[in-house]
Amino acid sequence: MTTQARPRLAVFKFASCDGCQLTLLDCEDELLPLAGEVDIAYFLEASSAVEPGPYDLALVDGSITTAEDAERIRHIRAESRHLVSIGACATAGGVQALRNFADVAEFRDIVYARPEYIETLATSTPIAAHVPVDLELQGCPIDRGQLLEVITAFLAGRKPDIPRHSVCFACKRRGTPCVTVAHGTPCLGPVTHAGCGALCPSYGRGCYGCFGPSGSVNMPAMIPLLRSDGLSDQDVLRLLHTFNVAAFAELETTEEAPHRWARPEGERS
Amino acid sequence: MPSATTTRDPAPPACVLDRQGLDALVQALRARGRTVIGPTHRGGAIVLEELRSAAELPYGWGVELDGGHYRVVRREDEAAFAHSAGPQSWKNYLLPERVRQWTADRAPDGELTVRQERHPPASYAFLGVRPCDLRAIAIQDRVLLGGWHRDDAYQARRNGAFLIAVECTEPGATCFCVSMGTGPAAGPGYDIALTEVLDETGHRFLARAGTAEGAEVLAGLPQRDADAATRTAAAEAVESAAGRMGRSMPPVDLHTLMASSLEAERWDEVASRCLTCGNCTMACPTCFCTTTEDITDLTGDHAERWSRWESCYDLDFSHLPGGPVRQSGRSRYRQWLTHKLGTWWDQFGSSGCVGCGRCIVWCPVAIDITEEAHALHQEQLARRAAGEGTP
Numbered sequence: 001m002t003t004q005a006r007p008r009l010a011v012f013k014f015a016s017c018d019g020c021q022l023t024l025l026d027c028e029d030e031l032l033p034l035a036g037e038v039d040i041a042y043f044l045e046a047s048s049a050v051e052p053g054p055y056d057l058a059l060v061d062g063s064i065t066t067a068e069d070a071e072r073i074r075h076i077r078a079e080s081r082h083l084v085s086i087g088a089c090a091t092a093g094g095v096q097a098l099r100n101f102a103d104v105a106e107f108r109d110i111v112y113a114r115p116e117y118i119e120t121l122a123t124s125t126p127i128a129a130h131v132p133v134d135l136e137l138q139g140c141p142i143d144r145g146q147l148l149e150v151i152t153a154f155l156a157g158r159k160p161d162i163p164r165h166s167v168c169f170a171c172k173r174r175g176t177p178c179v180t181v182a183h184g185t186p187c188l189g190p191v192t193h194a195g196c197g198a199l200c201p202s203y204g205r206g207c208y209g210c211f212g213p214s215g216s217v218n219m220p221a222m223i224p225l226l227r228s229d230g231l232s233d234q235d236v237l238r239l240l241h242t243f244n245v246a247a248f249a250e251l252e253t254t255e256e257a258p259h260r261w262a263r264p265e266g267e268r269s
Numbered sequence: 270m271p272s273a274t275t276t277r278d279p280a281p282p283a284c285v286l287d288r289q290g291l292d293a294l295v296q297a298l299r300a301r302g303r304t305v306i307g308p309t310h311r312g313g314a315i316v317l318e319e320l321r322s323a324a325e326l327p328y329g330w331g332v333e334l335d336g337g338h339y340r341v342v343r344r345e346d347e348a349a350f351a352h353s354a355g356p357q358s359w360k361n362y363l364l365p366e367r368v369r370q371w372t373a374d375r376a377p378d379g380e381l382t383v384r385q386e387r388h389p390p391a392s393y394a395f396l397g398v399r400p401c402d403l404r405a406i407a408i409q410d411r412v413l414l415g416g417w418h419r420d421d422a423y424q425a426r427r428n429g430a431f432l433i434a435v436e437c438t439e440p441g442a443t444c445f446c447v448s449m450g451t452g453p454a455a456g457p458g459y460d461i462a463l464t465e466v467l468d469e470t471g472h473r474f475l476a477r478a479g480t481a482e483g484a485e486v487l488a489g490l491p492q493r494d495a496d497a498a499t500r501t502a503a504a505e506a507v508e509s510a511a512g513r514m515g516r517s518m519p520p521v522d523l524h525t526l527m528a529s530s531l532e533a534e535r536w537d538e539v540a541s542r543c544l545t546c547g548n549c550t551m552a553c554p555t556c557f558c559t560t561t562e563d564i565t566d567l568t569g570d571h572a573e574r575w576s577r578w579e580s581c582y583d584l585d586f587s588h589l590p591g592g593p594v595r596q597s598g599r600s601r602y603r604q605w606l607t608h609k610l611g612t613w614w615d616q617f618g619s620s621g622c623v624g625c626g627r628c629i630v631w632c633p634v635a636i637d638i639t640e641e642a643h644a645l646h647q648e649q650l651a652r653r654a655a656g657e658g659t660p
């Protein structure tokens with residue numbers, strides 16, 4: 001590795017709160033060694049000195065909400081050997097994808113004092129809806145350990161170990177008595193992608209689904225469980241429709257779902 | 270499978286310990302350098318933790334169990350072991366969820382050094398091993414030590430574990446050890462076995478040793494000889510427990526039932542309810558599957574291999590070139606049930622289920638292994654009745 005040119009890392013942002021790319025800056029102990037192993041060529045949060053592509057590894061946070069963004073992500077893809085979308089916005093459209101299920105013009109008029117200055121698409125869509133993505137790292141925000149795993153795996157040329165199983169796996173491994181079974185607390189753990197280490201149940205709270213759907217979701221079985229734990233249909237919708245609204249909504253396609261969404265225009269099939 | 274501790278002596282006479290005697294037992298084991306693990310009431314559950322004294326046992330607490338339901342409830346008496354099927358099992362200690370296997374380092378001159386992990390010698394005493402869990406430990410011994418590839422780290426932990434069984438006198442609504450032939454009386458494998466007795470004559474524990482070390486430990490405790498009344502009360506309490514099992518298996522050869530049910534319609538029905546969340550396998554005291562996890566650091570000069578708990582409910586558990594073999598929830602649930610009750614016999618010569626009921630309690634949607642076995646049995650009977658001679 002030392003005799004070759006260091007791999008070039010780039011970090012790009014689309015519609016997001018920036019939390020996921022800040023996770024990289026949050027890797028305090030690893031940041032210096034990382035800077036020794038990769039050439040950080042593009043990372044506006046860290047430095048305004050940017051270098052042109054091509055890049056070996058591009059980390060992309062944020063969703064696509066404007067026509068310019070849809071164009072920009074195509075350029076980034078063309079410039080990047082490996083593209084990893086990071087966070088709920090980039091992998092599922094984020095909380096801003098609530099607009100996919102409402103009238104965006106109405107939202108705009110309520111939120112902005114001068115709505116006529118705002119030019120936006122009707123939907124907020126994940127990066128993978130626009131360009132091929134090598135890996136989607138879920139989470140709102142992503143987990144620091146998982147981000148480092150992606151980067152170290154990339155550097156070693158191995159497959160990153162990002163299990164697609166449920167939060168319950170981590171919850172049991174951690175030894176937390178299940179909050180649903182032992183206390184009747186509604187919990188999205190059984191349908192949520194592991195990655196957080198089952199943090200909320202370890203504090204006696206149900207999982208909020210920050211990491212989006214796991215690789216194996218049975219939503220028709222999940223919804224009656226949430227109801228039997230005391231949630232109204234409205235509560236169920238609220239719980240599912242936060243950071244990963246579009247990703248969960250895509251799985252609510254049965255009779256059991258409290259509400260059936262119309263598939264928005266331009267959504268990936 | 271030979272006992273991992275010392276050889277068995279001819280049964281020494283039973284004795285009776287009172288609550289002080291039980292506390293002396295904990296202190297004696299601690300004085301021998303053992304970490305005593307046992308049940309305690311914390312956070313709305315009876316969990317396994319290190320006990321510093323017998324006072325930390327859940328005196329006066331019981332559990333209310335059902336499919337997907339667990340509540341700790343106050344009892345009218347002061348029983349210490351009137352609970353069953355907690356969220357963990359002894360596997361959490363004997364087969365920890367994540368264990369480092371080796372590390373590798375590359376020196377600046379390029380030389381590689383690989384070091385096998387040296388596990389510090391564990392010296393546990395497990396207090397309150399239920400008869401079903403005693404059998405579960407024997408089953409994991411067979412799996413992890415009885416084949417070509419022995420797990421030396423497991424062996425070390427197992428050798429260092431002193432087992433104090435407590436017979437069941439208060440089975441839960443999800444228990445079915447009688448069907449599986451594992452309880453409620455303690456089978457072989459314990460160092461000491463206790464039976465809790467609580468009546469007008471007082472709160473006491475009938476104790477007997479199963480190994481020389483068990484006898485030695487018992488001999489050092491304040492005790493009295495076992496009187497006839499205590500022996501009778503203990504025997505009756507265990508016998509009565511056998512008649513109060515909350516669940517049962519169909520009275521058929523489960524191995525044959527599984528082998529002949531591979532295309533049953535019931536799999537579709539149960540798959541429609543199963544979340545594939547993996548809770549049942551993680552809670553099960555015999556489920557032993559692990560996967561390996563390779564870690565490298567940023568420099569690439571340091572690597573580690575870990576093993577961690579894995580489950581047949583994980584989509585990627587059966588990942589082969591081309592993708593997962595068991596894609597559907599149906600195929601994963603079927604894999605689990607038919608392995609537990611059927612192919613485990615072919616592989617290890619016993620059932621993989623001991624009837625502890627944990628998978629029923631800790632399944633968020635209350636999927637019940639006994640109900641599924643009954644349903645498969647009924648479906649088979651119906652099929653036979655409908656078309657004599659057709660397979």
Ligand code: SF4
Nearest residue numbers: 168171178179187189
């Ligand atoms: S608390 Fe939630 S995440 Fe944990 S086992 Fe229960 S349902 Fe799963």
Ligand code: SF4
Nearest residue numbers: 553622623625626628
């Ligand atoms: S399959 Fe269920 S009842 Fe049987 S040993 Fe495992 S957890 Fe206990």
Ligand code: SF4
Nearest residue numbers: 543544546547549632
């Ligand atoms: S049987 Fe229950 S605990 Fe097991 S994977 Fe299915 S839903 Fe989860």
